[in-house]
Amino acid sequence: MSEKDVKGDVNNITRRKFFLFFGWFGILSSLAGSAFGAVRFMFPNVLYEPSTTFKIGKPSDYPPNTVTFVQDNRLFVVRGKDGIEGIRIISSICTHMGCTPKWVEAKNQWECPCHGSVFNIKGEVIAGPAPKPLPWYKTTVAPDGKIVVDSKNYVKPDYQIKV
Amino acid sequence: MKKKNTIADLLFNNRFWKSVFRHDYPDNDLSRSEAMTSNLFLHIQSVKVHTNTIRPGYTLGLGLISFYLFIILTITGVLLMFYYIPSIERAYNDMKDLEFAVSYGIILRNLHRWGAHGMVAFVFFHMCRVFYTGGYKQPREFNWGIGIVLLILTLFLSLTGYLLPWDQLAFWAITIVANLIGTSPPESILGASLRYIVVGGREVGQNALIRFYVMHVIVLPLVAAVLIGVHFWRIRKDGGISRPAEE
Numbered sequence: 001m002s003e004k005d006v007k008g009d010v011n012n013i014t015r016r017k018f019f020l021f022f023g024w025f026g027i028l029s030s031l032a033g034s035a036f037g038a039v040r041f042m043f044p045n046v047l048y049e050p051s052t053t054f055k056i057g058k059p060s061d062y063p064p065n066t067v068t069f070v071q072d073n074r075l076f077v078v079r080g081k082d083g084i085e086g087i088r089i090i091s092s093i094c095t096h097m098g099c100t101p102k103w104v105e106a107k108n109q110w111e112c113p114c115h116g117s118v119f120n121i122k123g124e125v126i127a128g129p130a131p132k133p134l135p136w137y138k139t140t141v142a143p144d145g146k147i148v149v150d151s152k153n154y155v156k157p158d159y160q161i162k163v
Numbered sequence: 164m165k166k167k168n169t170i171a172d173l174l175f176n177n178r179f180w181k182s183v184f185r186h187d188y189p190d191n192d193l194s195r196s197e198a199m200t201s202n203l204f205l206h207i208q209s210v211k212v213h214t215n216t217i218r219p220g221y222t223l224g225l226g227l228i229s230f231y232l233f234i235i236l237t238i239t240g241v242l243l244m245f246y247y248i249p250s251i252e253r254a255y256n257d258m259k260d261l262e263f264a265v266s267y268g269i270i271l272r273n274l275h276r277w278g279a280h281g282m283v284a285f286v287f288f289h290m291c292r293v294f295y296t297g298g299y300k301q302p303r304e305f306n307w308g309i310g311i312v313l314l315i316l317t318l319f320l321s322l323t324g325y326l327l328p329w330d331q332l333a334f335w336a337i338t339i340v341a342n343l344i345g346t347s348p349p350e351s352i353l354g355a356s357l358r359y360i361v362v363g364g365r366e367v368g369q370n371a372l373i374r375f376y377v378m379h380v381i382v383l384p385l386v387a388a389v390l391i392g393v394h395f396w397r398i399r400k401d402g403g404i405s406r407p408a409e410e
Contacts, residue, residue: 037266037267037270037271038242038267040266040267041242041245041265041266041267041268041271042245043266044246044264044265045264045265045266046260046264046265
């Protein structure tokens, strides 16, 4: 570059500079486009996973004053505990690292085997590293009488379906 | 040191850049040769080549085009592997998902497909060019031989990839190829055994699919990559690209 080469002067754009600019522009923009496509490609649009809304049988399958583990859907069906008569559904996925806490009837609490988190009957953390309470799932009854669980929709601990 | 006032200065005139590229800006013979010799990828090419080597009309860039297609096929192939599962229940559906449900899946699949067809064509054209310019003659006979092996590897890669969509075309093509292999004489000993290990059984099924998949995604590309390296290295060792005798 010579001293006369003043920046920003349109008259100073030589043929070489012009092609240099468009060459790099072409290379970099095609690389950027390919990179964007490759990253977007990694986000699947269709999943072959179970639906987050599902049925778990009839209310009569769960006797009063029990906590029942439903392994396939990773949740507990709570009926008639904590002074609430109806059926409530709580997640069995520990909010710490995703293990499955075990219901301990004698202590009236959930205990996680992985890192020792303990949740009371309201789902609240009373010990261990879990950062958040276990969520309660929104629950309805389908026309065929079966319980429908929406595991993406959280509700308060006193949300229940009357039996 | 000069004041940093241009984008080029900011990009290139710093400690990081100079730790990667330890030579000066290549505007003189010495730093130009350093740019080649200090770079793993560029040093495949010698610092000085005969004018003939860089004459586009002589080689038509056919070998390099073949190599670029190999690179494109490697990149698109690795990406396709994230969605494709080599199971006879899922392979066809995964291929259809890549076409219709995955973002940019169809462009990657088509790049891979057309790139593969292109590579077969360009490797063949490259071979023709080398033949017509006498590039197979002494001292380049060995590199010609490697080239023949690379052509065969290209054809095998094309064949093994052809099975993977697991559609009717693929299934019957592999059935035919398996039976073709089965006719290798003596049929009752060699042919039967070859067919048995290629198909992984007596019928074309899951075993055949996984065998062709493993060959397609790792064994053949790995062998091809090594031989491509030797092929390039031998060009230099054999005195560069063939050229007419000096006048």
